[in-house]
Amino acid sequence: MALSRSEQKRLDIINAAKLVFKENGVQATSMDKLAEVANVSKRTVYNHFKTKEELVMHLVKELWQKAMLSSEDDYDKTAPLAPQLTKILMKEISLMNSPDYIDLSRVAMGHFLFQPEALQVEIEKFSKQETSLQLWLENATNDGLLTVKNIELAVQQLHGLIKGSCFWPQLLGLCPLLSEQEQINLADESVAMFLARYANS
Amino acid sequence: MALSRSEQKRLDIINAAKLVFKENGVQATSMDKLAEVANVSKRTVYNHFKTKEELVMHLVKELWQKAMLSSEDDYDKTAPLAPQLTKILMKEISLMNSPDYIDLSRVAMGHFLFQPEALQVEIEKFSKQETSLQLWLENATNDGLLTVKNIELAVQQLHGLIKGSCFWPQLLGLCPLLSEQEQINLADESVAMFLARYANS
DNA sequence: TAAGTAAACTGCACCGGGTAGTTTACTTTG
DNA sequence: CAAAGTAAACTACCCGGTGCAGTTTACTTA
Structure with missing residues (x-):
């Protein structure tokens, strides 16, 4: 080839x-x-x-596509919730905690920090599709396994729990990347807190 | 004067x-x-x-001092936990969600994104003192009102829950500032999730 | 009250250096 | 041989920082 x-x-x-x-x-x-x-x-x-800007945009789009490629996380009504959710979170964690993703995110952030309009434009091109996490939450809620009044908030909470440990500190260079075990712990702890709040007993 | x-x-x-x-x-x-x-x-x-850098540093130090000024959040062994924690979180939320704080954070972030060493140096000057949030968690844990094995993680979780809604989206210009009511809701939701996980019944 | 003084401010030219993007004349490669 | 690549010079800027002659300000002395 x-x-x-x-x-x-x-x-x-x-x-x-x-x-x-x-x-x-x-x-x-x-x-x-x-x-x-x-x-x-x-x-x-x-x-x-043609321009420096075009080159930067090419890299940013590559990053976005990587982050958005949704795999088929099959929601299973009968299986226990925790492992399913852990699996989804692990996928997000391992992506966000990879050197490539962090480095490119830093580049993108440095580029867009003071051009919020341009960032908005780029985001809207991709934000049509729902994330697999959101879909999973909707399914589990509709089946009565979770009691989530505000799904958007719940998604943001989960992302906050994750990114606060595996993305933002690394982006700022304040913490090293997480080991595999640390990633698993983070996923487990996040799921534990989330289900303690929303799972129906 | x-x-x-x-x-x-x-x-x-x-x-x-x-x-x-x-x-x-x-x-x-x-x-x-x-x-x-x-x-x-x-x-x-x-x-x-003397230099542009010195001017930037002056602004950054001003920001840090504002963020670090710890008020006396008295921990009360006998009072209910939720309102106490809500109060502490509200203080952090209302600071982080203010235009001045967001704007200056953006400037600082743009400046330090690619100079992690310099950021480290600045942070170490201020990071001696424990946050009032951390102290409160330690007190409540020692009194057996909470069961928190890893306090650092708990602090990071709370900050993740908060910042994921009231800081990072605003820093990136993706969301407007929160209204007073939205701030209260965020504090309440964060406390609810946190206590669902860690409070002793 | 008038003259004097030191410190701070002004405006402008100037320096060394850097940058995005283009042009040209020439060479390599499929 | 045509398309793509190369090296180097070139344009038309912008920027951080300095030097300096002259002016303003606030305060003090005669």
Whole structure:
């Protein structure tokens, strides 16, 4: 499955961008530096991406798609709730706690922090689809296994519990990534708290 | 209490910095622009602050001090837990959900995102003191009113529940600030979930 | 009350350096 | 040989920070 030379160069540029943006952010990284790291002439960079902005957007979209790819988390009416929910959370945790995701999120955040309109635009392109977590909660609530009055709030609570330990501290460089065991503990603790509040006995 | 002219100019500069940094961030704001907004000559800016960095740091320290000023939240062994915890959370929520705090946090985040070492240094200067939330949890646990095995985790969980609704979305410009009623609801919901998990019946 | 003084402020030119994006003339590769 | 890549110079800026001559302010002395 050989890539054409052009395709290869394109990948070199994208990989170099990820590498170099994550070190100092977008603004502080020049296109000259980027081309140098990619081992590509600056003109080639501009042949593949019209502007710096376009290159950044390409990376951001890649990130979004990764975060949004919804796997089929089958909701099972008869199985115990805790393991099902744990499985869903583990999937989110292991994604958000990966180096690539953190690094790219930092880049995106640095880029969008002061352009909320642009961020809104990007988000709306993807926010049509419900998350698998939300669907699961809706199913379990409709079957009377949970008592959740406000599903949006519940989703936000679960995400808050998770991200507060496995995403934001790492994004800010205040904590190292979680080990596999720590990830499992976090999922279990989050599920325990959530079900203590919402599960029907 | 009249301020000397120099003190007044200094305040003008600081206020202009808050105003102008919050619009486009630190990197994207020139010192010429800042001086113009402050109605002060650029030379005067540099007379008060040796470098741009020093000015930014001044703002950040101001933010930290506001966030850290711990009030005496008296723990009361005999009173019901929920209202006590709600009160503490409300104080944190109303601080974190204020425009000044959000705006300055955004500036600080944009500045430190790619300088984790510098952030570490700043944080360590302030992180000696325990938060009032942590103290309260320790007291309630020692008195057997709560069963919390891991207090640090519990603190992080509470902060996650709160910040996930009243801080991070606003920092990113995805949600408007919470109304007083929404703040109260958030505090109540967070307390309800927390106590459902940890309170001894 | 008038003259003097030190400190702070102003405005502007200036410096060294950096950047996004373009152009050109030439070379490599499929 | 046509499409893509290369190196290097080039345009047209912007920015942090400094130096300096001259002015304003507030306060004090004669």
